[in-house]
Amino acid sequence: MQKWIMSGLFFAACTLAIVLIFFLPGKEQVAQENKTQMPEVTLNAEQAEAIVKANCISCHGDQLEGGNGPSLQTIGAVMSPEELYKVIHRGKGQMMPSFKGQLEDEEIANVALWLAEKK
Template sequence: MQKWIMSGLFFVACTLALVLMFTLPGKEQVAQENKPTMPEVTLDAAAAEATVKASCITCHGDQLQGGAGPALDKVGGHMDAEAIFSVITKGRKTMPSFKEQLKPEEIANIALYLAEKK
């Protein structure tokens, strides 16, 4: 009797393991889901600069020279617009996420604006 119970439990455990192996997302799928998609916008430098002054200068400085946050005056030299969009949207380390404060189009405009700073 005990053999049948143990065999049944083993069968259930193996079945569950197989189901989970084929239904859980892989690393690539999780990474893709966690990467925000940047909407296509045309750069409006004046609007981007106004939004940056309203939202970013407290930490990044009035000339984007840095302060509590890193300098952004040459961020386009090592990050593209999509990477900048992702950081602004999700946040990173001590930088908060801005997805609740700014629209995706505003974030994309800022990302394009900062990507040109090289």
């Protein structure tokens, strides 16, 4: 009788361990979430232009020709959408502000796609 109880407990413990292994987020998954991941969006040029007009041209020029910030007229030849997304999301150096929280991630991704076409 006692053997049954012991093996029952053992079985329950194993089940619990397996459940924990599968359902607790692994380290890898946590690291993935901390990384800046560009959400998938389809380009909406009108929205992108409006966002850039409202947020970027004060530094990058209304033709993106540059000003306080560098020219972005041919930025697509240098940077991929993912790289653009990271710069806009996190900011760069002392002068380029981070737009995280100020713009939706999807809006940033859309602007990144739009800028990536500027070659």
